[in-house]
Amino acid sequence: xxxxxxxxxxxxxxxxxxxxxxxxxxxxxxxxxxxxxxxxxxxxxxxxxxxxxxxxxxxxxxxxxxxxxxxxxxxxxxxxxxxxxxxxxxxxxxxxxxxxxxxxxxxxxxxxxxxxxxxxxxxxxxxxxxxxxxxxxxxxxxxxxxxxxxxxxxxxxxxxxxxxxxxxxxxxxxxxxxxxxxxxxxxxxxxxxxxxxxxxxxxxxxxxxxxxxxxxxxxxxxxxxxxxxxxxxxxxxxxxxxxxxxxxxxxxxxxxxxxxxxxxxxxxxxxxxxxxxxxxxxxxxxxxxxxxxxxxxxxxxxxxxxxxxxxxxxxxxxxxxxxxxxxxxxxxxxxxxxxxxxxxxxxxxxxxxxxxxxxxxxxxxxxx
Amino acid sequence: xxxxxxxxxxxxxxxxxxxxxxxxxxxxxxxxxxxxxxxxxxxxxxxxxxxxxxxxxxxxxxxxxxxxxxxxxxxxxxxxxxxxxxxxxxxxxxxxxxxxxxxxxxxxxxxxxxxxxxxxxxxxxxxxxxxxxxxxxxxxxxxxxxxxxxxxxxxxxxxxxxxxxxxxxxxxxxxxxxxxxxxxxxxxxxxxxxxxxxxxxxxxxxxxxxxxxxxxxxxxxxxxxxxxxxxxxxxxxxxxxxxxxxxxxxxxxxxxxxxxxxxxxxxxxxxxxxxxxxxxxxxxxxxxxxxxxxxxxxxxxxxxxxxxxxxxxxxxxxxxxxxxxxxxxxxxxxxxxxxxxxxxxxxxxxxxxxxxxxxxxxxxxxxx
Numbered sequence: 001x002x003x004x005x006x007x008x009x010x011x012x013x014x015x016x017x018x019x020x021x022x023x024x025x026x027x028x029x030x031x032x033x034x035x036x037x038x039x040x041x042x043x044x045x046x047x048x049x050x051x052x053x054x055x056x057x058x059x060x061x062x063x064x065x066x067x068x069x070x071x072x073x074x075x076x077x078x079x080x081x082x083x084x085x086x087x088x089x090x091x092x093x094x095x096x097x098x099x100x101x102x103x104x105x106x107x108x109x110x111x112x113x114x115x116x117x118x119x120x121x122x123x124x125x126x127x128x129x130x131x132x133x134x135x136x137x138x139x140x141x142x143x144x145x146x147x148x149x150x151x152x153x154x155x156x157x158x159x160x161x162x163x164x165x166x167x168x169x170x171x172x173x174x175x176x177x178x179x180x181x182x183x184x185x186x187x188x189x190x191x192x193x194x195x196x197x198x199x200x201x202x203x204x205x206x207x208x209x210x211x212x213x214x215x216x217x218x219x220x221x222x223x224x225x226x227x228x229x230x231x232x233x234x235x236x237x238x239x240x241x242x243x244x245x246x247x248x249x250x251x252x253x254x255x256x257x258x259x260x261x262x263x264x265x266x267x268x269x270x271x272x273x274x275x276x277x278x279x280x281x282x283x284x285x286x287x288x289x290x291x292x293x294x295x296x297x298x299x300x301x302x303x304x305x306x307x308x309x310x311x312x313x314x315x316x317x318x319x320x321x322x323x324x325x326x327x328x329x330x331x332x333x334x335x336x337x338x339x340x341x342x343x344x345x346x347x348x349x350x351x352x353x354x355x356x357x358x359x360x361x362x363x364x365x366x367x368x
Numbered sequence: 369x370x371x372x373x374x375x376x377x378x379x380x381x382x383x384x385x386x387x388x389x390x391x392x393x394x395x396x397x398x399x400x401x402x403x404x405x406x407x408x409x410x411x412x413x414x415x416x417x418x419x420x421x422x423x424x425x426x427x428x429x430x431x432x433x434x435x436x437x438x439x440x441x442x443x444x445x446x447x448x449x450x451x452x453x454x455x456x457x458x459x460x461x462x463x464x465x466x467x468x469x470x471x472x473x474x475x476x477x478x479x480x481x482x483x484x485x486x487x488x489x490x491x492x493x494x495x496x497x498x499x500x501x502x503x504x505x506x507x508x509x510x511x512x513x514x515x516x517x518x519x520x521x522x523x524x525x526x527x528x529x530x531x532x533x534x535x536x537x538x539x540x541x542x543x544x545x546x547x548x549x550x551x552x553x554x555x556x557x558x559x560x561x562x563x564x565x566x567x568x569x570x571x572x573x574x575x576x577x578x579x580x581x582x583x584x585x586x587x588x589x590x591x592x593x594x595x596x597x598x599x600x601x602x603x604x605x606x607x608x609x610x611x612x613x614x615x616x617x618x619x620x621x622x623x624x625x626x627x628x629x630x631x632x633x634x635x636x637x638x639x640x641x642x643x644x645x646x647x648x649x650x651x652x653x654x655x656x657x658x659x660x661x662x663x664x665x666x667x668x669x670x671x672x673x674x675x676x677x678x679x680x681x682x683x684x685x686x687x688x689x690x691x692x693x694x695x696x697x698x699x700x701x702x703x704x705x706x707x708x709x710x711x712x713x714x715x716x717x718x719x720x721x722x723x724x725x726x727x728x729x730x731x732x733x734x735x736x
């Protein structure tokens with residue numbers, strides 16, 4: 001594995017040098033993990049002029065779920081309650097006689113930036129921008145394999161929940177139960193706070209579970225994901241509880257299903273982000289749901305649950321092969337509820353069979 | 369309640385003006401909640417020249433656990449996927465013809481700072497520093513009451529766990545079970561990731577649960593807390609499993625207990641932070657455990673689990689009445705395990721009965 005991280009760092013170093021920086025301090029945790037193999041709490045990575053160093057506030061944890069620092073890296077642990085790793089990393093860059101240092105201005109605070117300036121006044125500070133985030137967009141097969149296992153875990157947890165009695169239980173309990181099952185099946189933990197929404201809450205994106213109990217006739221929408229070796233996936237499904245669904249429920253479900261399928265079918269190398277969004281969005285638009293649609297139809301996943309690309313009306317750019325994204329349109333009717341359907345897929349060329357669906361739980365409307 | 373928030377904002381405004389700023393943008397979520405009554409995700413608060421405004425990326429959630437925005441505040445929701453609330457707040461400050469604006473440089477990123485500068489180039493930007501954090505240190509009785517309820521919930525969850533069979537269960541399962549019980553008893557959620565540590569892991573501060581199972585003869589140390597209406601408390605206890613404790617276990621427990629009691633007994637208005645730390649630390653030091661002691665003995669709690677003051681050797685300052693703090697010394701012997709004992713207490717004057725213990729679970733060494 002060590003070569004993977006060394007190669008990633010070499011690519012970043014090339015970008016830095018092309019941008020005029022001899023060295024860089026990476027502070028955003030997911031970026032540190034991507035380049036170093038692990039991101040102990042508060043750790044930062046120096047891409048140095050003569051040597052790369054992982055600077056940690058305390059010794060790295062040695063569990064697989066946390067990742068292990070690449071053995072080719074020097075790990076520097078600050079002594080005692082020994083100050084700020086980013087500032088210490090800038091000091092190391094100075095000791096390596098770098099005269100330029102790029103930092104992640106979208107992550108670093110103004111106060112830490114000033115401290116770095118004062119500890120290494122000789123160094124010219126630049127902006128690394130989203131360089132590491134851009135490297136992270138296209139995944140290798142090892143990364144996709146972690147996402148695939150995470151998706152299997154989420155499918156299992158969801159499947160088991162569907163076999164249990166749901167009526168009378170609260171959104172909060174169902175969410176906690178799902179999270180327990182994720183861990184049971186080997187997840188590091190949930191990929192994001194599990195969302196369980198019933199009745200009038202159903203279909204709301206990012207709904208935070210309340211004490212409302214599941215009732216007969218409710219829509220129940222669930223969105224969950226597992227983290228596996230740091231990689232985060234996402235699945236969302238909507239069910240109907242008890243008796244057979246009402247006509248409006250079937251209609252709304254079919255509509256969102258059609259929108260989600262339209263989005264999925266657009267996924268291909270070279271497809272514009274906005275075209276994927278438009279494919280799903282116009283199905284909902286043309287049925288009169290233009291109002292209140294979420295600002296995006298999907299997004300990239302990986303070491304963070306919401307990363308580039310954004311599948312949204314104003315997004316610029318095109319999909320590549322091996323980019324995992326969600327497709328997750330939904331409609332929420334205030335006071336009544338709604339439907340969300342959310343898959344994680346990996347963009348693949350037609351010759352390889354087209355988009356690879358990671359979250360395979362059925363999308364038929366189940367009456368539970 | 370509205371007056372409480374208005375009074376807090378008035379105090380902050382006074383501090384800003386004393387520091388030469390007519391207005392301020394508060395971005396740190398706990399600070400926003402303290403001043404506005406709620407902190408919807410991404411929301412920022414403008415302490416304006418003519419009017420205070422809560423600027424939100426999306427409409428505020430209306431659940432008690434999230435808090436409700438103070439009705440005296442104008443709530444401004446950005447349309448659609450409408451940009452950054454901090455930048456929008458700076459635009460509003462500009463429209464109010466403020467010529468100075470203080471920002472939280474320890475929270476704001478370099479990139480957002482630059483955007484603010486470009487959206488309001490006429491305004492001089494200053495640093496609010498930790499002004500809101502300082503206001504938050506001394507709590508009112510309403511805040512203490514939320515902490516007290518949170519502590520009761522944590523005590524209940526812990527008490528129920530102790531009545532169940534523990535041998536053979538994993539750290540991760542016990543942690544999830546505790547978190548479920550916190551929610552069962554009315555917590556908004558855990559105050560921080562619940563720590564369960566067995567055998568050689570026991571006694572490690574902030575240990576993240578693994579798949580290790582509880583065994584006969586283990587030390588078991590547990591640290592958990594409830595969030596109630598945004599306020600976070602903390603309790604930590606160590607138990608011994610099964611048969612009667614070994615001599616080394618009894619000795620180590622008695623030692624940490626004595627250290628923790630020494631720290632608790634030092635809590636009083638006017639006591640120096642470092643003296644509380646020293647009282648606990650020297651008990652452990654003089655028993656030969658100077659190596660590997662954690663950098664602090666305790667810390668403030670409130671809207672965040674780790675806030676000012678820090679009870680540490682180099683900390684400057686003195687306790688006031690109505691400051692809730694943890695006292696949490698511990699010793700971890702590599703390869704063998706250890707003991708942590710952690711309470712949340714409120715500093716009270718002697719005339720009011722001395723420190724108020726919020727976490728009342730017994731600190732006798734229980735053999736489970």
